[in-house]
Amino acid sequence: MLQTWTVIPSCPPLVRRRCHACGSERFRPSGKFRVNANHKLLDVWLLALCVACDQTAKLTVMERTPVRSIRPDLLDRLHHDDPSLTAELLQDPAVQHRNRFSLDWEGAWRLDTGGPDHRHLPVLDVSVRFAARIPVRPARLIAEGCDLSRAEVERLIAEQKIVAAIRLNARISGDFTFTLKR
Numbered sequence: 677m678l679q680t681w682t683v684i685p686s687c688p689p690l691v692r693r694r695c696h697a698c699g700s701e702r703f704r705p706s707g708k709f710r711v712n713a714n715h716k717l718l719d720v721w722l723l724a725l726c727v728a729c730d731q732t733a734k735l736t737v738m739e740r741t742p743v744r745s746i747r748p749d750l751l752d753r754l755h756h757d758d759p760s761l762t763a764e765l766l767q768d769p770a771v772q773h774r775n776r777f778s779l780d781w782e783g784a785w786r787l788d789t790g791g792p793d794h795r796h797l798p799v800l801d802v803s804v805r806f807a808a809r810i811p812v813r814p815a816r817l818i819a820e821g822c823d824l825s826r827a828e829v830e831r832l833i834a835e836q837k838i839v840a841a842i843r844l845n846a847r848i849s850g851d852f853t854f855t856l857k858r
Contacts, residue, residue: 678853679800681821682788684807688763689784691724693733693777700728702780707762709754710734716743720754722765735775737765767809785810789821800856809849814842822856832856 691703703724712719718741721734737754738746753761765771766779785808804817818838819829832838833845840854 677801679790679802681790681802681804681817682807683804683810683812683817684786684788685763685781685784685810686786687784688766689810690727690780690782691733691735691766691777692780693724693775695726695729695731695733697731698726698729700726702727703733703777705762705766706732707759708757709737709761711754713743714740717741718743718746722762722771735765735771735777737771763808781810781812785812787817787820792823798858800858801853802856803851803853805851806849811847811849813847814840814844814852814854818844818854818856 688705688707691705692701693703694701695703703726706723706725708723710721710723712721718738719736720738720741722737724733724735725731726733743751750761772778800822802821804814815826815829815833818824819826822829824832829838830845837857838844838854839857840852842848842852844854
């Protein structure tokens with residue numbers, strides 16, 4: 677029987693970007709937007725705070741965008757500091773590229789296995805789904821989901837008792853399946 681595991685964000689990830697004030701490499705998103713109007717053009721920034729010195733950084737979301745080209749529901753979400761919009765924009769590759777940052781997901785996700793009833797099965801077929809693009813090593817997910825050590829998972833991979841169509845030691849952020857034979 678195919679089990680489904682889900683990798684779920686538990687909190688917003690940290691933003692990896694250098695602080696101009698103290699040199700720290702991490703910012704936490706504040707969840708607030710700054711919207712500035714210049715006649716019929718809008719600038720929108722997502723605010724982030726340095727974890728070391730609380731210096732504010734503005735991550736550009738829109739620049740000199742005509743007001744009429746912005747959907748009214750999006751504009752409303754920006755004005756009301758919608759937390760789900762913050763999560764969407766942090767994961768948007770265009771926003772990341774424009775602002776030269778990456779995300780630090782360490783400690784910001786959890787694995788939902790649906791319960792411990794699968795741990796004693798002789799053959800375990802698992803489909804792993806990602807609720808967000810969270811880069812993680814599949815071997816780490818297998819170790820956490822099956823309550824094994826990472827060394828034990830590495831041994832099972834070497835013995836070909838864990839089989840998958842992907843590399844299990846490289847970071848991925850997309851859905852995959854694997855089979856564990858005990």
